[in-house]
Amino acid sequence: MLEVDGLTVCYGPIEALREISFGVTQGTVVSLVGPNGAGKTTALNAISGLLPATQGRIIFQGRDITRMSSHQRVAAGIVQVPEGRLVLAGMSVHENLELGGYCRPRKEIATGIAQMESRFPILAERRHMLAGTLSGGEQQMLAIARGLMARPKLLLLDEPSLGLAPLMVQLIFEIISELQSGGQTILLVEQNARQAMAVSSHAYVMESGRIVLHGEARQLMADPVLIDSYLGGPSERSKDKQ
Amino acid sequence: MEHLVQFYAIYGSLINFIGLNALLALSLNVTLAAGMLSLGNAAFAALGAYTAGILTVHYHLPFIPAIAAGAILPGLAAVVLGLPVLRLKGVFLAMATLAFGEVVRIAAVNLEITGGAEGLTGIPNVTNVWMIYLALALAAYFVAVLRRSQLGWGLLSIREDETAAACLGIPIFRYKLLAFVIGAMLAGLAGALYAHLNYLITPRDYGFFIAVDLLIYNIVGGTRAWYGPVMGAALLTALPEILRGIGVAAGPIRMGVNGLILLLVILFLPNGLASLINRPRAVTATPEASGQRA
Numbered sequence: 001m002l003e004v005d006g007l008t009v010c011y012g013p014i015e016a017l018r019e020i021s022f023g024v025t026q027g028t029v030v031s032l033v034g035p036n037g038a039g040k041t042t043a044l045n046a047i048s049g050l051l052p053a054t055q056g057r058i059i060f061q062g063r064d065i066t067r068m069s070s071h072q073r074v075a076a077g078i079v080q081v082p083e084g085r086l087v088l089a090g091m092s093v094h095e096n097l098e099l100g101g102y103c104r105p106r107k108e109i110a111t112g113i114a115q116m117e118s119r120f121p122i123l124a125e126r127r128h129m130l131a132g133t134l135s136g137g138e139q140q141m142l143a144i145a146r147g148l149m150a151r152p153k154l155l156l157l158d159e160p161s162l163g164l165a166p167l168m169v170q171l172i173f174e175i176i177s178e179l180q181s182g183g184q185t186i187l188l189v190e191q192n193a194r195q196a197m198a199v200s201s202h203a204y205v206m207e208s209g210r211i212v213l214h215g216e217a218r219q220l221m222a223d224p225v226l227i228d229s230y231l232g233g234p235s236e237r238s239k240d241k242q
Numbered sequence: 243m244e245h246l247v248q249f250y251a252i253y254g255s256l257i258n259f260i261g262l263n264a265l266l267a268l269s270l271n272v273t274l275a276a277g278m279l280s281l282g283n284a285a286f287a288a289l290g291a292y293t294a295g296i297l298t299v300h301y302h303l304p305f306i307p308a309i310a311a312g313a314i315l316p317g318l319a320a321v322v323l324g325l326p327v328l329r330l331k332g333v334f335l336a337m338a339t340l341a342f343g344e345v346v347r348i349a350a351v352n353l354e355i356t357g358g359a360e361g362l363t364g365i366p367n368v369t370n371v372w373m374i375y376l377a378l379a380l381a382a383y384f385v386a387v388l389r390r391s392q393l394g395w396g397l398l399s400i401r402e403d404e405t406a407a408a409c410l411g412i413p414i415f416r417y418k419l420l421a422f423v424i425g426a427m428l429a430g431l432a433g434a435l436y437a438h439l440n441y442l443i444t445p446r447d448y449g450f451f452i453a454v455d456l457l458i459y460n461i462v463g464g465t466r467a468w469y470g471p472v473m474g475a476a477l478l479t480a481l482p483e484i485l486r487g488i489g490v491a492a493g494p495i496r497m498g499v500n501g502l503i504l505l506l507v508i509l510f511l512p513n514g515l516a517s518l519i520n521r522p523r524a525v526t527a528t529p530e531a532s533g534q535r536a
Binding site: 048049050069070071074075079080081082086087088089090091098099100102103146147150 | 392395396398399402403405406408409410411412413414
């Protein structure tokens with residue numbers, strides 16, 4: 001569904017991504033994992049069009065979208081849930097959801113919101129509250145629901161577990177698996193590599209702007225040497241966190 | 243009727259200026275709706291005033307086409323200026339638009355067709371109080387409709403967070419440019435009406451302080467609805483007269499009083515005077531929020 005081929009992205013003279021290539025198959029969850037500054041978010045931003053690609057091609061459903069603007073990509077079906085959630089803090093939960101359906105016809109928005117509110121009942125409870133007053137986990141749910149309002153073919157999730165309480169982290173990953181079983185294609189960027197891989201079919205490990213490892217998530221997970229040398233943190237610690 | 247005529251004879255020019263300033267404040271409100279801090283709207287008003295004035299004085303164009311040109315030319319200028327400048331944000335955008343204001347002022351001082359430093363004189367006095375308020379009413383209606391439109395919601399989310407707005411599929415740059423152009427056209431309209439009210443337009447009429455005043459009207463009145471800037475403009479324009487009425491000589495302390503009002507509004511009415519009329523957000527959000535705290 002998505003093919004990234006030799007993608008290079010530069011911030012001024014600095015190469016943040018160096019000729020990375022990877023793909024996402026329809027109906028699967030694929031994760032990009034790796035340490036801070038590896039270029040995961042840069043890769044996601046280049047796919048959603050927030051950042052221009054310096055080199056390389058991005059193919060989505062057979063179309064070359066490398067030069068498309070970000071709003072055209074949303075219309076084409078690529079929707080990003082940005083890092084740090086970025087809910088529209090001064091607007092109500094309901095308005096956030098409405099705006100999520102910005103590129104959809106108006107009459108579909110109400111049914112879309114009803115679907116989201118039944119899937120995330122907390123959002124129905126908080127309907128009229130300002131998004132900025134929600135807790136971190138609720139904001140993340142709102143951000144995901146807002147992304148889903150656009151009926152994405154490919155959902156890009158950027159660090160959905162960042163800064164959340166452990167219980168919330170678990171809930172967010174449950175939501176991701178549920179979405180996957182519902183047929184949603186997801187490209188997931190996470191620092192929480194172990195949990196990301198647990199919900200993914202494929203994973204790409206990034207470091208300093210390159211992909212250094214990739215394969216089936218299950219196989220990568222079974223290889224503790226690789227995990228420890230590239231992602232740090234022995235397995236006990238991440239177990240403790242849960 | 244007699245009273246009304248007398249009242250207008252005394253306060254006519256104040257009433258006209260409230261209308262014109264409200265129109266100018268509304269023009270900036272459109273730009274601010276997208277979170278763009280522009281100090282260029284006074285310059286767009288100058289551009290509109292000179293365009294319309296030159297057309298009637300030198301080219302003897304009828305009033306209506308001259309006014310229309312006074313709105314359209316600033317709109318075109320806003321496209322040319324906006325293409326490079328709207329990539330800037332916050333204070334940087336303010337600086338760039340401020341520089342544009344200086345360019346317009348210096349051009350007006352040095353060009354022959356604008357009458358140089360003495361200004362353009364002999365403009366026919368055609369503008370009437372009803373024209374100003376008709377223009378203001380139409381502009382206010384337009385802004386009210388705009389805010390509830392697809393474009394308006396897009397602008398609002400751009401103001402909240404540009405990255406988030408991009409993720410929602412909002413064509414950010416196009417919308418920002420559109421808001422900038424609409425603002426420039428409304429400002430130009432106000433300038434064109436002013437030129438035909440005042441017989442005269444000089445390079446000082448729309449300088450830096452006016453640009454800042456427009457911002458203050460919006461902050462004092464509130465930026466969230468069309469009536470905010472109108473209220474802010476009305477209050478601050480009428481203020482010297484009100485002060486004189488209660489026995490305070492307005493001139494030198496006017497800036498001080500303006501500053502004091504601005505301070506009080508920012509401290510006690512962060513959403514401006516408009517929040518005195520209508521506080522939908524506060525009302526709907528409070529019961530649940532306080533319920534949570536309890």
